[in-house]
Amino acid sequence: MSLLGRDLAIDLGAAGTRIYAKGRGIVLDEPSVVLRDRRTGKVVGFGADAVTGADGADGVDGVDGVDGADGETYWPISDGLPQDGELARRMIRHFLRKVHRHPFPRPRLVMAVPDEFTPIERVALRDAGFEAEARGILLVKHAIAAALGAGLPxxxxxxxxxxxxxxxxxxxxxxxxxxxxxxxxxxxGGNAVTRAVARLVEDEHGLLADEREAEAAKLRATREPTGNVLIRGRDAGTGEERAVALPAARVREAAxxxxxxxxxxxxxxxxxxxxxxxxxxxxxxxxxxxxxxxxxxxxxxxxxxxxxxxxxxxRPTDSVALGLGRCVEDLGLIAKLRRR
The missing domain is CATH 3.30.420.40 (ATPase, nucleotide binding domain)
Structure with missing residues (x-):
């Protein structure tokens, strides 16, 4: 592989990051999350490593994971832009190195920028890419990338x-x-549905369900449209943990x-x-x-x-990455779209 690295497209989503490599397709799909140790503030995991680390498993790059009570997760991307510049930069760099398996990949990146962006937001996105050791950044509007990935003309x-x-x-x-x-x-977005599920459980059963539990219940209701969905939480009165079964249809009504x-x-x-x-x-x-x-x-x-x-x-979850990937495969397409 060239020392300069293969051209890549990176879809920075608030929930997940996907990387498309030229000639290979989507090569990485991991949560856009960072795990830090509450006691030391040290980063112990990115992406999938952060999820397993939060559950008490090993962290990243040989660093021990932390117990769920001592680990705190951060989601540094919001609306396609870095909200915590330092954590976003480190997460992007980790993902790029994971794809290239090289300490200094130096790829050229195609990234999606919000459709109604400000010059400051544009600079923030480009800076995050360059500080993560990219050698070049090409920006495509998010809606264009999503439409290309969905197969629209x-x-x-x-x-x-x-x-x-x-x-x-x-x-x-x-x-x-x-x-x-x-x-x-x-x-x-989807987080609003998650919060609606948590409110539903609290209003009807007096249980305080955290975001992870409400999100899991929402996903189970998505995969299993019939039957019941089990959700756990702490009793608002006694503080004891217990579980209730909700009809999957009721969970979807919360949306x-x-x-x-x-x-x-x-x-x-x-x-x-x-x-x-x-x-x-x-x-x-x-x-x-x-x-x-x-x-x-x-x-x-x-x-x-x-x-x-x-x-x-x-492929709804991959559409933006696939659209950016089309631009990676044909960089001239970006120029053609800009001339319109």
């Missing part, structure tokens, strides 16, 4: 809507002729309010589009990407709320 003159439901935000964008015509963001926010954001975004593109959307509908797109019943609720076709991308 983004360079034609028709209107296309992409809705990316991430961990901490939902992005809505309308594209045409290779450009973002209108975009909007709803704070909350109703966050979905309504997505519907309103989509309506508002469509109102900012030219009439001819609005007509296209009524015929073509929207495409769902992101981890939140996997929630059963979501497509139907959005379809009813917007009175338009709604479909899920074939």
């Amino acid at each position: 983004v360079r034609d003159g028709s209107g296309h809507m992409v809705v990316d439901i991430g961990r901490d935000a939902t992005r809505v964008a309308v594209l045409s002729c290779g450009a973002v015509v209108a975009a909007g963001t709803v704070r909350g 109703v309010q966050p979905v309504e926010h997505i519907v309103r954001a989509a309506e508002h975004t469509m109102e900012r589009c030219p009439p001819e593109l609005t007509a296209d959307l009524g015929e073509r509908g929207m495409v769902l990407v992101g981890g939140g797109a996997l929630l059963p019943g979501l497509r139907r609720r959005l379809q009813e709320g917007l009175s338009m076709p709604v479909r899920r991308a074939e």
Whole structure:
């Protein structure tokens, strides 16, 4: 492998980071999480190593893991941008070295930037990449990458809507002729559903469920649409830990309010589009990407709320990484899109 490193695309998600290597496809898919020792503040794990370390297993690079009570997890990425620059830089560098298996990979990176970004945010994203030892950074708008990964013909003159439901935000964008015509963001994303599940358990059963437990219950309800979902928490009155069984359908009902926010954001975004593109959307509908797109019943609720076709991308969680990967395979595509 060249000392300069293979060209890579990196999708920095709030929940997970995916890396696409030129000629190889997606080679890394790990949580965007960092584990630190509460007592010393020392980082003991990144990504999958951080998850196992939080459970008391070994940490990263030979560093011992910490007990769940002594370890604290940090999620340094929010809305596709570094929120903790130092931790984000170290996490990105760890992932790049893991892919290249070389202490100084020096790859050229293609990264996604939010559709409505400020110059400061652009600089922050580029700095995070360069400080993680990349030799070059190419930026692509998030919605363009998601649409490319979902297989949409983004360079034609028709209107296309992409809705990316991430961990901490939902992005809505309308594209045409290779450009973002209108975009909007709803704070909350899949995390809003997780919090809604936790509130449901507290209101109906008096149990305080932490985020990890509520997230696990949400995912179980996604995988098992029928039957019950077991969720554990501490009794708000006695402090004792106990478990309750909730119907999977009831867990999914908790997502109703966050979905309504997505519907309103989509309506508002469509109102900012030219009439001819609005007509296209009524015929073509929207495409769902992101981890939140996997929630059963979501497509139907959005379809009813917007009175338009709604479909899920074939690989919703990988769509942005795959779209960035198309740009890695053909760097000239980025220039073609910028000229539009």
